[in-house]
Amino acid sequence: xxxxxxxxxxxxxPQKEVLLDVPYVSAVxxxxxxxxxxxxxxxxxxxxxxxxxxxxxxYDERLGWMHxxxxxxxxxxxxxxxxxxxxxxxxxxxxxxxxxxxxxSLRVPVYGGHLxx
Numbered sequence: 001x002x003x004x005x006x007x008x009x010x011x012x013x014p015q016k017e018v019l020l021d022v023p024y025v026s027a028v029x030x031x032x033x034x035x036x037x038x039x040x041x042x043x044x045x046x047x048x049x050x051x052x053x054x055x056x057x058x059y060d061e062r063l064g065w066m067h068x069x070x071x072x073x074x075x076x077x078x079x080x081x082x083x084x085x086x087x088x089x090x091x092x093x094x095x096x097x098x099x100x101x102x103x104x105s106l107r108v109p110v111y112g113g114h115l116x117x
Contacts, residue, residue, distance in 0.1 A: 022101050022117055032115045033065030034073075036103045039117050041077045049073065065115075067105070 027035030027046050034053070038046045053059065058069030071081045084091070095102050106114045 020096065020099060020101055030064055033067075033070050033103075036115050036117050037070055037073050040074060040079060040101050040103075044077070070103070 021042075022039050023042055025035045025038045025046060027038075031046060031050070034049050035046050038044055038049055053069070053073055057066060058073060059065050067083060071083060074081045092102055092104070101117050103115055103117055106116065108114050
């Protein structure tokens, strides 16, 4: 919902609405990245992932969950992923249109960085 509101706030209207079969997972502040992984995997909890992966190279005490570390975790569960520093809205729509969940890194005023599916 946050991403939809953001996209509409910049005057972009999505071509069509696509609902992906990704369950909602609540995560405490600082755990949004691993929460995204739990949502995409769909069969594991944030707590299980933390217990197994909250260590380098996946997690850094200063920086939090590392993007490449999160991708490695997805790989461990047999889910292919890729990283792109910048994408435009058409790229995102294309991925979602192919029924691929997208993790987006946002800069939210006051809150700081945030990852969402």
